[in-house]
Amino acid sequence: MPVQKTEKIWHNGKFIDWDDAKLHVLAHVVSYGSGIFEGIRCYETPQGPAIFRLRDHMQRLINSGRIYRMELPYSVEEFSSVACELVRINKMGACYVKPIVLRGYGEVGVYPLNSPIENYMACWNWGAYLGPDALAKGVDVCVSSWTRIAPNTLPAMSKAAANYMNSQLIRMEASLNGFAEGIALDADGHVSEGSGMNIFVVHDGTLYTPPLATSILPGITRDTVMKLAADLNIPAKETVIPREMLYIADEVFFVGTAVEVTPIRSVDKIVVGKGVAGPITRQLQQEFFAVTSGKTPDRHGWLTAVNAPVSAAR
Numbered sequence: 191m192p193v194q195k196t197e198k199i200w201h202n203g204k205f206i207d208w209d210d211a212k213l214h215v216l217a218h219v220v221s222y223g224s225g226i227f228e229g230i231r232c233y234e235t236p237q238g239p240a241i242f243r244l245r246d247h248m249q250r251l252i253n254s255g256r257i258y259r260m261e262l263p264y265s266v267e268e269f270s271s272v273a274c275e276l277v278r279i280n281k282m283g284a285c286y287v288k289p290i291v292l293r294g295y296g297e298v299g300v301y302p303l304n305s306p307i308e309n310y311m312a313c314w315n316w317g318a319y320l321g322p323d324a325l326a327k328g329v330d331v332c333v334s335s336w337t338r339i340a341p342n343t344l345p346a347m348s349k350a351a352a353n354y355m356n357s358q359l360i361r362m363e364a365s366l367n368g369f370a371e372g373i374a375l376d377a378d379g380h381v382s383e384g385s386g387m388n389i390f391v392v393h394d395g396t397l398y399t400p401p402l403a404t405s406i407l408p409g410i411t412r413d414t415v416m417k418l419a420a421d422l423n424i425p426a427k428e429t430v431i432p433r434e435m436l437y438i439a440d441e442v443f444f445v446g447t448a449v450e451v452t453p454i455r456s457v458d459k460i461v462v463g464k465g466v467a468g469p470i471t472r473q474l475q476q477e478f479f480a481v482t483s484g485k486t487p488d489r490h491g492w493l494t495a496v497n498a499p500v501s502a503a504r
Protein backbone atom coordinates (compact mmCIF):
# COMPACT_ATOMS: atom_id res chain seq x y z
CA MET A 191 0.00 0.00 0.00
CA PRO A 192 1.56 3.36 -0.96
CA VAL A 193 2.30 5.64 1.98
CA GLN A 194 -0.38 8.23 2.69
CA LYS A 195 1.28 11.59 2.82
CA THR A 196 0.72 14.00 5.72
CA GLU A 197 1.67 17.65 5.84
CA LYS A 198 4.77 17.84 8.03
CA ILE A 199 7.81 15.81 8.98
CA TRP A 200 10.03 16.78 11.89
CA HIS A 201 13.74 17.18 11.16
CA ASN A 202 16.38 18.17 13.76
CA GLY A 203 14.00 20.34 15.74
CA LYS A 204 11.92 21.84 12.91
CA PHE A 205 8.74 20.82 11.14
CA ILE A 206 9.33 20.74 7.39
CA ASP A 207 7.04 19.96 4.46
CA TRP A 208 6.63 16.24 3.71
CA ASP A 209 8.13 16.66 0.24
CA ASP A 210 11.19 18.44 1.60
CA ALA A 211 12.31 15.52 3.79
CA LYS A 212 15.02 14.46 1.31
CA LEU A 213 18.49 12.96 1.59
CA HIS A 214 21.60 13.13 -0.54
CA VAL A 215 22.26 9.85 -2.35
CA LEU A 216 25.71 9.75 -0.77
CA ALA A 217 24.35 9.99 2.76
CA HIS A 218 26.11 7.32 4.82
CA VAL A 219 22.87 5.46 5.53
CA VAL A 220 22.20 4.81 1.85
CA SER A 221 25.35 2.74 1.31
CA TYR A 222 25.81 1.28 4.77
CA GLY A 223 22.38 0.94 6.37
CA SER A 224 23.39 3.18 9.27
CA GLY A 225 19.95 4.18 10.44
CA ILE A 226 17.84 3.27 13.43
CA PHE A 227 14.12 3.76 13.78
CA GLU A 228 10.95 3.05 15.69
CA GLY A 229 7.40 2.24 14.71
CA ILE A 230 4.77 3.45 17.14
CA ARG A 231 0.99 3.40 16.96
CA CYS A 232 -1.29 6.20 17.95
CA TYR A 233 -4.85 5.04 18.72
CA GLU A 234 -8.19 6.81 18.91
CA THR A 235 -9.40 6.85 22.51
CA PRO A 236 -12.19 8.66 24.39
CA GLN A 237 -9.46 11.20 25.37
CA GLY A 238 -8.58 11.80 21.71
CA PRO A 239 -5.56 10.32 19.92
CA ALA A 240 -3.16 8.60 22.31
CA ILE A 241 0.25 7.09 21.56
CA PHE A 242 0.85 3.60 22.86
CA ARG A 243 3.94 3.01 25.01
CA LEU A 244 5.55 6.16 23.64
CA ARG A 245 8.40 6.47 26.12
CA ASP A 246 9.28 2.78 25.86
CA HIS A 247 9.66 3.16 22.10
CA MET A 248 11.79 6.29 22.48
CA GLN A 249 13.98 4.56 25.06
CA ARG A 250 14.48 1.67 22.62
CA LEU A 251 15.40 4.21 19.92
CA ILE A 252 18.08 5.65 22.18
CA ASN A 253 19.30 2.13 23.05
CA SER A 254 19.43 1.21 19.35
CA GLY A 255 21.65 4.23 18.76
CA ARG A 256 23.90 3.57 21.72
CA ILE A 257 24.80 0.10 20.36
CA TYR A 258 26.08 1.85 17.22
CA ARG A 259 27.82 4.68 19.11
CA MET A 260 25.20 7.17 17.94
CA GLU A 261 24.69 9.70 20.72
CA LEU A 262 21.24 11.07 20.02
CA PRO A 263 20.87 14.78 20.76
CA TYR A 264 17.34 14.40 22.16
CA SER A 265 16.10 12.73 25.33
CA VAL A 266 13.21 10.29 25.71
CA GLU A 267 11.06 13.19 26.94
CA GLU A 268 12.04 15.43 24.03
CA PHE A 269 11.39 12.77 21.38
CA SER A 270 8.09 11.93 23.08
CA SER A 271 6.97 15.51 23.07
CA VAL A 272 7.89 15.83 19.36
CA ALA A 273 5.77 12.75 18.57
CA CYS A 274 2.72 14.32 20.23
CA GLU A 275 3.29 17.63 18.47
CA LEU A 276 3.74 15.86 15.12
CA VAL A 277 0.40 14.06 15.45
CA ARG A 278 -1.28 17.33 16.46
CA ILE A 279 0.30 19.39 13.66
CA ASN A 280 -0.71 16.83 11.06
CA LYS A 281 -4.22 16.70 12.58
CA MET A 282 -4.07 12.93 12.74
CA GLY A 283 -6.21 10.57 14.75
CA ALA A 284 -5.13 6.94 14.73
CA CYS A 285 -1.80 6.76 12.90
CA TYR A 286 1.67 5.29 12.81
CA VAL A 287 4.59 7.38 14.08
CA LYS A 288 8.07 6.69 12.80
CA PRO A 289 11.17 8.34 14.27
CA ILE A 290 14.26 7.72 12.14
CA VAL A 291 17.81 8.64 13.14
CA LEU A 292 20.46 8.17 10.52
CA ARG A 293 23.99 8.99 9.54
CA GLY A 294 23.75 11.57 6.80
CA TYR A 295 25.93 13.27 4.22
CA GLY A 296 29.55 13.64 5.28
CA GLU A 297 32.18 11.06 4.59
CA VAL A 298 31.73 8.29 2.05
CA GLY A 299 33.75 5.46 3.61
CA VAL A 300 32.43 2.81 5.98
CA TYR A 301 33.71 4.63 9.10
CA PRO A 302 30.55 6.33 10.34
CA LEU A 303 31.59 8.72 13.07
CA ASN A 304 32.33 11.72 10.84
CA SER A 305 28.94 11.71 9.13
CA PRO A 306 26.30 13.86 10.83
CA ILE A 307 23.41 12.39 12.76
CA GLU A 308 20.06 13.44 11.30
CA ASN A 309 16.87 13.05 13.31
CA TYR A 310 13.52 12.71 11.60
CA MET A 311 9.99 11.83 12.64
CA ALA A 312 7.01 11.24 10.36
CA CYS A 313 3.49 9.99 10.86
CA TRP A 314 0.82 8.67 8.54
CA ASN A 315 -2.33 6.66 8.44
CA TRP A 316 -1.70 2.90 8.52
CA GLY A 317 -4.28 0.15 8.84
CA ALA A 318 -3.94 -3.57 9.52
CA TYR A 319 -0.42 -4.58 8.47
CA LEU A 320 -1.24 -8.06 7.14
CA GLY A 321 -4.51 -7.05 5.50
CA PRO A 322 -8.03 -6.40 6.79
CA ASP A 323 -8.91 -10.05 7.53
CA ALA A 324 -5.71 -10.97 9.34
CA LEU A 325 -6.74 -9.83 12.82
CA ALA A 326 -10.03 -11.71 12.71
CA LYS A 327 -9.24 -14.78 10.64
CA GLY A 328 -5.53 -15.25 11.13
CA VAL A 329 -2.76 -15.75 8.61
CA ASP A 330 -1.01 -18.64 6.89
CA VAL A 331 2.74 -18.55 7.40
CA CYS A 332 5.85 -20.60 6.69
CA VAL A 333 9.16 -21.22 8.38
CA SER A 334 11.73 -19.26 6.42
CA SER A 335 14.71 -20.86 4.74
CA TRP A 336 16.57 -17.70 5.79
CA THR A 337 18.14 -17.74 9.25
CA ARG A 338 17.63 -14.74 11.48
CA ILE A 339 20.72 -12.53 11.96
CA ALA A 340 23.12 -14.49 14.16
CA PRO A 341 24.47 -13.34 17.53
CA ASN A 342 27.51 -11.10 17.25
CA THR A 343 26.88 -10.29 13.61
CA LEU A 344 24.19 -7.61 13.45
CA PRO A 345 22.89 -6.84 16.95
CA ALA A 346 19.23 -7.86 17.00
CA MET A 347 18.47 -5.68 20.03
CA SER A 348 19.10 -2.57 17.95
CA LYS A 349 16.21 -1.70 15.67
CA ALA A 350 18.63 -0.83 12.90
CA ALA A 351 17.81 -0.38 9.23
CA ALA A 352 20.48 -2.92 8.23
CA ASN A 353 18.66 -5.72 10.09
CA TYR A 354 15.74 -5.32 7.74
CA MET A 355 17.69 -6.65 4.78
CA ASN A 356 17.39 -10.01 6.57
CA SER A 357 13.71 -9.27 7.21
CA GLN A 358 13.18 -8.50 3.54
CA LEU A 359 14.58 -11.89 2.52
CA ILE A 360 12.21 -13.60 4.94
CA ARG A 361 9.22 -11.59 3.83
CA MET A 362 9.88 -11.86 0.09
CA GLU A 363 10.33 -15.61 0.22
CA ALA A 364 7.13 -16.04 2.22
CA SER A 365 5.04 -13.76 0.01
CA LEU A 366 6.33 -15.19 -3.26
CA ASN A 367 5.45 -18.67 -2.00
CA GLY A 368 1.90 -17.56 -1.15
CA PHE A 369 2.29 -17.08 2.62
CA ALA A 370 1.45 -13.95 4.56
CA GLU A 371 4.68 -14.02 6.58
CA GLY A 372 7.75 -16.05 7.42
CA ILE A 373 9.00 -17.25 10.79
CA ALA A 374 12.78 -17.16 11.04
CA LEU A 375 14.78 -19.62 13.09
CA ASP A 376 17.88 -18.45 14.91
CA ALA A 377 21.40 -19.63 14.12
CA ASP A 378 20.82 -22.72 16.32
CA GLY A 379 17.56 -23.63 14.56
CA HIS A 380 15.24 -22.41 17.32
CA VAL A 381 12.17 -20.27 16.68
CA SER A 382 13.17 -16.60 16.62
CA GLU A 383 10.55 -14.22 15.16
CA GLY A 384 8.83 -12.98 12.01
CA SER A 385 10.25 -10.39 9.63
CA GLY A 386 8.88 -7.56 11.77
CA MET A 387 7.04 -9.17 14.67
CA ASN A 388 7.54 -11.43 17.67
CA ILE A 389 5.82 -14.74 18.13
CA PHE A 390 3.90 -16.57 20.85
CA VAL A 391 2.90 -20.20 21.07
CA VAL A 392 0.23 -21.71 23.35
CA HIS A 393 0.67 -25.29 24.48
CA ASP A 394 -1.44 -26.97 27.16
CA GLY A 395 -2.75 -23.63 28.47
CA THR A 396 0.69 -22.00 28.81
CA LEU A 397 1.98 -19.17 26.70
CA TYR A 398 5.55 -19.37 25.43
CA THR A 399 7.71 -16.82 23.63
CA PRO A 400 11.37 -17.04 22.57
CA PRO A 401 13.93 -15.27 24.79
CA LEU A 402 16.13 -12.29 23.80
CA ALA A 403 19.11 -14.58 23.13
CA THR A 404 17.33 -16.08 20.10
CA SER A 405 18.11 -12.96 18.02
CA ILE A 406 14.76 -11.24 18.52
CA LEU A 407 13.99 -7.57 18.74
CA PRO A 408 12.86 -6.88 22.32
CA GLY A 409 9.34 -6.11 21.20
CA ILE A 410 7.20 -3.70 23.13
CA THR A 411 4.03 -5.55 22.13
CA ARG A 412 5.69 -8.78 23.30
CA ASP A 413 6.25 -7.16 26.67
CA THR A 414 2.68 -5.83 26.63
CA VAL A 415 1.29 -9.30 25.97
CA MET A 416 3.40 -10.83 28.77
CA LYS A 417 1.99 -8.22 31.16
CA LEU A 418 -1.58 -8.68 29.95
CA ALA A 419 -1.17 -12.45 30.36
CA ALA A 420 -0.11 -11.88 33.97
CA ASP A 421 -3.17 -9.64 34.50
CA LEU A 422 -5.40 -12.37 33.07
CA ASN A 423 -3.71 -15.17 35.07
CA ILE A 424 -2.51 -16.90 31.92
CA PRO A 425 0.78 -18.68 32.69
CA ALA A 426 3.50 -17.29 30.41
CA LYS A 427 7.16 -18.19 29.98
CA GLU A 428 10.10 -17.05 27.92
CA THR A 429 11.72 -20.19 26.63
CA VAL A 430 13.65 -21.59 23.70
CA ILE A 431 11.09 -23.03 21.26
CA PRO A 432 11.99 -25.88 18.91
CA ARG A 433 10.67 -25.56 15.35
CA GLU A 434 8.41 -28.59 15.69
CA MET A 435 6.52 -26.93 18.54
CA LEU A 436 4.96 -24.71 15.86
CA TYR A 437 3.33 -27.78 14.34
CA ILE A 438 1.85 -29.22 17.54
CA ALA A 439 0.94 -26.00 19.35
CA ASP A 440 -2.69 -25.32 20.23
CA GLU A 441 -2.34 -21.68 19.22
CA VAL A 442 0.31 -19.52 17.58
CA PHE A 443 0.16 -15.76 17.08
CA PHE A 444 2.29 -12.81 16.04
CA VAL A 445 2.62 -9.61 18.03
CA GLY A 446 4.09 -6.26 17.11
CA THR A 447 3.20 -2.62 16.68
CA ALA A 448 2.35 -3.22 13.03
CA VAL A 449 0.57 -6.60 13.35
CA GLU A 450 -0.81 -5.90 16.83
CA VAL A 451 -2.05 -9.37 17.90
CA THR A 452 -2.52 -11.48 14.76
CA PRO A 453 -3.54 -15.14 14.98
CA ILE A 454 -1.65 -17.69 12.87
CA ARG A 455 -3.91 -20.34 11.40
CA SER A 456 -1.31 -22.52 9.71
CA VAL A 457 2.45 -23.00 9.65
CA ASP A 458 3.98 -24.69 6.60
CA LYS A 459 0.43 -25.74 5.64
CA ILE A 460 -0.04 -27.58 8.94
CA VAL A 461 -3.20 -26.22 10.57
CA VAL A 462 -2.69 -24.67 14.00
CA GLY A 463 -5.33 -25.94 16.45
CA LYS A 464 -8.71 -25.64 14.78
CA GLY A 465 -7.45 -23.22 12.14
CA VAL A 466 -9.06 -20.21 13.82
CA ALA A 467 -7.88 -17.92 16.58
CA GLY A 468 -7.79 -20.00 19.78
CA PRO A 469 -9.28 -18.87 23.11
CA ILE A 470 -6.06 -17.51 24.65
CA THR A 471 -5.17 -15.61 21.47
CA ARG A 472 -8.67 -14.12 21.39
CA GLN A 473 -8.61 -13.19 25.04
CA LEU A 474 -5.24 -11.45 24.71
CA GLN A 475 -6.23 -9.77 21.46
CA GLN A 476 -9.43 -8.42 23.01
CA GLU A 477 -7.58 -7.16 26.05
CA PHE A 478 -4.90 -5.58 23.86
CA PHE A 479 -7.47 -3.64 21.84
CA ALA A 480 -9.45 -2.74 24.97
CA VAL A 481 -6.30 -1.18 26.42
CA THR A 482 -5.07 0.53 23.24
CA SER A 483 -8.51 1.98 22.48
CA GLY A 484 -8.80 3.32 26.02
CA LYS A 485 -11.96 1.25 26.62
CA THR A 486 -10.51 -0.24 29.80
CA PRO A 487 -8.62 1.83 32.35
CA ASP A 488 -4.99 2.44 31.46
CA ARG A 489 -3.76 0.55 34.53
CA HIS A 490 -0.18 0.29 33.25
CA GLY A 491 0.11 3.90 32.12
CA TRP A 492 0.71 2.95 28.51
CA LEU A 493 -1.22 5.67 26.70
CA THR A 494 0.01 9.22 26.14
CA ALA A 495 -2.81 11.51 25.05
CA VAL A 496 -1.37 13.72 22.32
CA ASN A 497 -3.45 16.69 23.38
CA ALA A 498 -2.18 16.64 26.96
CA PRO A 499 1.22 18.05 27.89
CA VAL A 500 3.75 15.20 27.82
CA SER A 501 4.86 15.65 31.41
CA ALA A 502 1.25 15.38 32.62
CA ALA A 503 0.26 12.39 30.51
CA ARG A 504 1.57 8.88 30.61
Ligand SMILES: Cc1ncc(COP(=O)(O)O)c(C=O)c1O
Binds near residue numbers: 229388445447
Ligand atom coordinates in the same frame (compact mmCIF):
# COMPACT_ATOMS: atom_id res chain seq x y z
C1 LIG B 1 12.10 -7.55 13.72
C2 LIG B 1 10.99 -7.13 14.62
N1 LIG B 1 10.63 -7.93 15.63
C3 LIG B 1 9.64 -7.59 16.48
C4 LIG B 1 8.94 -6.42 16.33
C5 LIG B 1 7.85 -6.07 17.29
O1 LIG B 1 8.27 -5.04 18.13
P1 LIG B 1 7.24 -4.00 18.73
O2 LIG B 1 6.21 -4.79 19.44
O3 LIG B 1 8.06 -3.18 19.67
O4 LIG B 1 6.69 -3.24 17.60
C6 LIG B 1 9.28 -5.55 15.28
C7 LIG B 1 8.57 -4.29 15.09
O5 LIG B 1 9.02 -3.28 15.47
C8 LIG B 1 10.32 -5.91 14.41
O6 LIG B 1 10.67 -5.13 13.39
